[in-house]
Amino acid sequence: MSLKVSVIKDGAAVEPVDVSAAVFGQHFNEPLVHQLVVAYMAAGRSGTKAQKTRSEVSGGGAKPWKQKGSGRARAGTTRSPLWRHGGVTFAASNRSYKQKLNKKMYRAAMRSIFSELLRQDRLIVTDDIYTSAPKTRELSNKLKALGASSALIITDAYNVDTFLSARNLGNVEICTADSISPVSLVHFEKVIVTTQAVKNIEVKLA
Missing domain, CATH: 3.40.1370.10 (Ribosomal protein L4/L1)
Structure with a gap:
């Protein structure tokens, strides 16, 4: 037709x-x-936004201070999301739409x-x-x-x-x-x- x-x-x-x-x-x-x-x-x-998680931020490999005896809160890394210069908790990552x-x-x-x-x-x-x-x-x-x-x-x-x-x-x-x-x-x-x-x-x- x-x-x-x-x-x-x-x-x-x-x-x-x-x-x-x-x-x-x-x-x-x-x-x-x-x-x-x-x-x-x-x-x-484009989906090009990107942030770093605590595992991706440079540094933070050494424990900042010993676990007990300092009087300060426990800390295992300087790159915790709670810290300045730390990683982002729910980091935005590159993705395909x-x-x-x-x-x-x-x-x-x-x-x-x-x-x-x-x-x-x-x-x-x-x-x-x-x-x-x-x-x-x-x-x-x-x-x-x-x-x-x-x-x-x-x-x-x-x-x-x-x-x-x-x-x-x-x-x-x-x-x-x-x-x-x-x-x-x-x-x-x-x-x-x-x-x-x-x-x-x-x-x-x-």
């Missing part, structure tokens, strides 16, 4: 293309999409996102997005013609001029069909996809 999606050329809709209903015609599974987005954002956390998400769940969530984008008229299929030179103004004018002030551009292959043109636009992100971030898909107002990229997405998410 296939769906008809209009292709935009020179600011007007031309002959539509057929897209797979298995990829672009699914119901919106909000819990699964939420799980995918959270997993991607968690994987981006990565979450497990299998391929079947990933594909289902991505199909759900693309289907919802199509239902909300946020998905634009066009081949008019490529620039002839690395010019920010040229790409900006193309986006204005498409009515996309905030957009994720998905191309089928790496185009140097277009990628360089998008660098200086803060509300625009560009990627290939092989490296789509679900966080970007739900973040941007519009998602612009080339016709060949649509085919690549269908193959990847089938």
Whole structure:
């Protein structure tokens, strides 16, 4: 089963293309999409905080004073958490925030996102997005013609001029069909996809 999606050329809709209903015609599974987005954002956390426990702090190997007879409290090390320069009782440690998400769940969530984008008229299929030179103004004018002030551009292959043109636009992100971030898909107002990229997405998410 296939769906008809209009292709935009020179600011007007031309002959539509057929897209797979298995990829672009699914119901919106909000819990699964939420799980995918959270997993991607968690994987981006660095987790670099670190403190030292009493066993990791330098020094403290010798008993400060004898066990009995000094009148002071018993002490076995100068690196006790109770002491100045001692270790931390429950020290924060470096960790990975990565979450497990299998391929079947990933594909289902991505199909759900693309289907919802199509239902909300946020998905634009066009081949008019490529620039002839690395010019920010040229790409900006193309986006204005498409009515996309905030957009994720998905191309089928790496185009140097277009990628360089998008660098200086803060509300625009560009990627290939092989490296789509679900966080970007739900973040941007519009998602612009080339016709060949649509085919690549269908193959990847089938």
